[in-house]
Amino acid sequence: MSGATTTTSPFRALRDQLDAAAQAFADAPDAVSEILSGMVDDVDRALAERLEIFPVCHHSPASALAMARRLREKRPKVVYLELCEDLRDLLPELRNCRLPVALQAFASDLDGFSPGAGPLSVVAPITEASAEYQAIAYALDTPGVELVLVDRSVDHVFQWDPAYSGDPDERPAEGAGDDDGDGAAMHGGAVGIEIGDLRPRFAELEEHLLHHGKVRHWSEWWDQYVEQPLAGADYDTYRQVMVMIGSLFRRLSPARAERIAVDEDRERYMWTRIREHLAATGTDPAEGMYVCGAFHAASRVEEFGVQPRSEGFEITPRTATTWLYGLIPSSHAAIEAQFGLAGGSVSISAATWRKHVSAGGVAPFRLKGQKGTPAGKAGRNSRAAAATVGPAPVADRLSGFLASPPTMDPLDEAELLGWCVDIVRLARRNGYPASTADAIAVYETSVLLAGMRNRARPTPYDFQDAAVTCIEKDTVPGRRDVRRLCEILLGGDRIGEVGYDALPPLARDVYDRLEALGVDLKKRRVQRVLMDLREQPELEPCSRLLWRLRRLLPQGAVRPITGALGLGERSIQESWDLSIGHHQRALIELGYEGVTVEQVLEQRLRAAAWDPKAGAAAALEAVEESILLLDNRRLTDELGRRAVELLAAERAVDDAPEVLRRFRRLLGHYRATEPRLPAWCASFVTTGFAHYCTMLPTSFATEETGIRQVAAMLGFLLTLENTALALGCERTQLELAVKQSHPEEPAKVALLWAAQTRLGVLSRAELRARCAELLGNPLVVPAFPHYLSGFVQALSPVPGLAPFVVEVMSDAFARLPDRVLLPWLPMLITTLREHAREMVPVLLREAGRTFPARLPELDAWTPPWARPEGEPAVAASPAVAVPAGPLTDLLTAHPASSDAVARLLGVEPVWPAVEADVSAPAHPEAAALLERHPAPAAALAALLAAPPLGA
Structure with a gap:
């Protein structure tokens, strides 16, 4: 609890003035008086502490300027910094980077957190225009100075967050706030840690400040009412104002027990670490500096100070989780997106920082060897003061600061002129018809907007609004609008880089x-x-x-x-x-996952195959990637065995099309490159044959199983039948599975008929008769497109059915009247597109081979299935005598195969008489061809152990 301000306090007069104002103007003077006087007490308490407390706001140029000035003046021997204590070893690597970058802690294998909470990641962005970077650069490059990080460890960050230690469903969404562009996504879904998150936690207060400040967002309010006035203020004024603001936001925070408890535990943690270090090293608190957010500088916990009023704070042990640490690139847009700042606000802060540094008002600290450091600037940190400056007597600077109006800086006017000229030049390069008159208009409008908003000088936000009003007309001629051009002009989205050594x-x-x-x-x-x-x-x-x-x-x-x-x-x-x-x-x-790319890839493939939600298709994908990307046969066989296990354990066939597609490709690869199939591949064939035979009857009958899944199962069984039989499977199992299938959906019925035709259970004539019966039944005709989709899907397991499908579709278009066909066509097209889109190209190729290629031939053309029985596709040649021989004897002894091929081609088989001896060939053209090219005939005769024709 904070005590009342004593009569000897320099803030006694300000406290009395605020009490009188509360009594005169407030509806509830006691409550308002308590808040206002409490703010003064918090300032008095923070400034009276022996260890100098330096309040900051994250990525604030005013804080960075004040920090640089104070460090050169005081030269502290130890700097306590509000940053995760286990990130300390990363700080020297900042000199190998180009800012902004972010310190990162990452963990994927969690021990002690709720299941499903990982991976966990924390980032702490560092920019040059930040007080923490100035403190880090001073401490690392100044001999005899120690830098101590005192905030909770990364492990404690998640321990104290109920979203990660409790229900995983309450965890924040990955990548939240990262939809503002490529640069904004650089931090991913990491939790952000920064020094000095100074923003009202009371929504009504923020809305009130924005409304009366005539600004659009919080970043603009902070720049106008805090950043600009404090940029040139003396150290005492800066310090008192920042603590007052932190106290105001703290006292007006809503009473949320979880958030307040975490904040107070953080303050207890930090003060406990500070006292432990002071006791261990014997450092005089007057020679140190504690850099923390202004919100924590106004802390009211009993552990506050180097001499607290409580016995201490017990810090819980860390979990067994192994954390990995490193540096990652950051950007202004990433910082804005992660911490809810307005777009371009960090770039404007960086521009403000550069403006004051170039004006010579402060000499900033920079790490030696830091990338992006201007030539001749390195090494300036080593200049030491003659003696450490002790704490100066505290004087009331708040009263004068709050009562004095802001003044117009001539440097800002020159800067505004430069902006107006540069934005016109930049707009011309991007296609805008801007002129010198537009530059004058932007300048005058900026001044006008600042006056309308009660500002003593135009801010970058006023300039942006004026530029949009005066330059951007009806359309944007290029990729960038004027607001984006203003952001580029003011510094743009600067992106950092991690050096090779880091x-x-x-x-x-x-x-x-x-x-x-x-x-x-x-x-x-x-x-x-x-x-x-x-x-x-x-x-x-x-x-x-x-x-x-x-x-x-x-x-x-x-x-x-x-x-x-x-x-x-x-x-x-x-x-x-x-x-x-x-x-x-x-x-x-x-690099957090392994030492080499190959090691990480192997881990990823194993993780994909052993994922609890993985199926056989995912394991086969991992097998294929291991063959393509890794020369590791052991890993490939391991993943293949995992695919067999997953296939045998599947209770659904949703992934059957993907399984069939991937395994066919793998099987073709092994057949082309290896003398024999790997053991896992043979096991996959036998396991899949038995598995799909078992699942086939149920899949045919279940409405939840789609036609594509059933077709893929049949494709696996029928196209790999020979391989499965060679590996010991029985064809009876497949025949029984087909016989036990009794589908009701038209598409599945057609698919079953195709399978029966492939197995010889149903002849082609019987199948043709069934289709004719369907077309002749007016009750079934509206559903005939579904039958067609089933036939088209059957082209994968039964590719020889393509001519018959062309026949059925052609017959349907020829027989159906227009009154039936026209309403039927949209349904046919949508059905084929939904259920058989990958097989339609096969059907089109077959139709191209069946139908005549030229339009004049169509009138005289008769389709093979429409010719009278016995009429060949072309004029039959008269029966001729065929020379006797082993080949002729073989064909005449077994005519069934030749008859089947002839009927498949639409030709009625007619066997000519066989003569033992002929003097002239039956076909002179063929005989002439054989005489010119005797080698193929001789090779065929040798293969059949017969003498060549004409010998």
């Missing part, structure tokens, strides 16, 4: 292995790579690595333009578009 081993390995390509992978732009693997075989390892990265990295990081990788397919020339630098965060997070 990358995990996997990322460095990728850079090293792709160095032979001759491109700078750290660049964010898309780079085209051309590879001729025949002329440059040394690039083959690079090609294989790129295909693996394509599987692991997000879409667009590695994109093949030409070239393919498939089973039995390998291109010798490839071209790639590489944007690995743009997706550096994803590459870094791969």
Whole structure:
């Protein structure tokens, strides 16, 4: 509890003034007086603490400017920083990066959290225009200065969050707030940690401030009423104002027990760590500085201060979860999206920081060797003061600050003129018909808007509104509107970069292995790579690595333009578009999963196959990827055995089409490349044959099972029948499964008829008769498209049925009258598109072979199925004598096969007389052809152990 301000306090007069104002103007003077006087007490308490408390707001240029000035003045020997204590080892790696970047902790294997809560990730963004970076740069590059992180560990962040330690259904959605563009998605679904989240937690208060401040969002209010006035203020004024604001927002926060409890536990945690360090090192509190958010600077917990009024705070142990730490690129847009800031606000803060630094008002701290540091700026941190400055007497600066109006800075007017000229130039480059008159209009409108909003000077937000009003007319000629051009002008979305030395081993390995390509992978732009693997075989390892990265990295990081990788397919020339630098965060997070890309890929494939929701199709996909991307036969066989297990355990056939498609491809690959099938592949055939035979009758009868699934089951059974029989399966099992199937849906009935035809249970003549009966029944005709969809689906298991399907469809179009056919057509088209879209091309090819190719031939053409019985497709030649021989004897002794082939081609078989001896060939043209090319005939005769014809 905070005590009342004493009579010797420098804030006594301000407290009395606020009490009098509350009594005069407030409806409930006691409550208002308690809030106002409590704010003064909080300021007095924070400033009276022996350990200097430095209140900050995240990514605030005013906080960064005040921090740089105070560090050069005080030169503290120890800096306590509000940041997760287990991120300390990452801080020296910041010098190898280009800001902004984010410190990250990542865990996928969780121990001690609720099931389904992982993976867990925390990020703490760091920008140059932030007070924490100034403190870090000062402490790391100044000899004799110690930097201590005192906030709760990453493990405690999730321990104290009920969403992760309780019900997993209450967990925040992954990637929430990341829909604002590519840069905004750089943090993914990570939990954000920043110093000084200073924003009203009382919605009505924020709405009141925005309304009376005549601003659109909180970032604009903060820039106008806090950032700009405090940017040039002295340290005492800055410190008192920030603590007052933190106290105001804290006292007006809603009484949410969970949020308040977490905040207070954080404050107890930090003060406990500070006292432990002071006791362990013997450091004088006057020689230290505690950097925390202004909200926590106004803390009222009993553990507050180096001499608290309580016995201490017990810190719970961490869980057994293993956390991985690293740096990832960040951006202004990512920070804005994750912490609910207005678009462009961080860029405006960075522009404000650069403006004050360039004006010479402060010398900032920068890490030695920091990427992006201007030449000649490094090494300025080493200048030491003669002696450490102790705490100065506290004086009331709040009264003067609150009573004085803001002043117009001439530098801002010059800056506004420069903005107006530059935005017109930028608009012209992007297709806008802007002129010098527009620059004048933007300037005047900016001043006018600032006056209408009671601002002493135009802000960047006033400038944006004025530019949109004066330059953007009816349409946007290019990709960028004027508001986006203003953001680019004010600094744009700056994106950071993690240096090579700060990358995990996997990322460095990728850079090293792709160095032979001759491109700078750290660049964010898309780079085209051309590879001729025949002329440059040394690039083959690079090609294989790129295909693996394509599987692991997000879409667009590695994109093949030409070239393919498939089973039995390998291109010798490839071209790639590489944007690995743009997706550096994803590459870094791969390093949390393994040391090499191959190790991570193997883990991913195993995880996909052993996922609780995985089916046989997912395991077969993992098998195919292991063959293509990894030269690891052991892993492939392991994944294949897993596919067999999953297929045997399936109780539904929803994935049957995918299983059939993938296994056919794998089977063809093994038959073409290996002398015998792998053991798992043979087991998959036998297991699938038995499994689908068992499931077939139920699938035919169940309405929930679609026609495509049943067709895929039949495709597996009928197309792999020979292989299954060779491996020991029995054909009787398939025949019994077909006999036990009794479908009711028209499509499944047609599919069953096709299967019976394939097995010889139903002849082609009987099938033709059944279809004719359906067309002759007016009650069945409206449902005939469903029968057709079943026949078309049957082309996969029974490809020889294609001529019959063409016959049935042609017969239907010929017999049905227009009054029946016209309402029937839309249903036919939609049914085929829904249930048999992949088989329609097969049907069209067969129709192209059946029908005449030219229109004049159509009038005289008679379809094979419409010819009178006994009439051949073409004029039959007169019976001729055929020379006797072994081939003739074989055909005449077994005429059934030849008769079947003839009828399939629409020709009635007519057997000519066989003569033992002839002097002239029956077909002179054929004889002449054989004389010119005797080799094929001789080879065929040798194969049949017969003398060549004409010998």
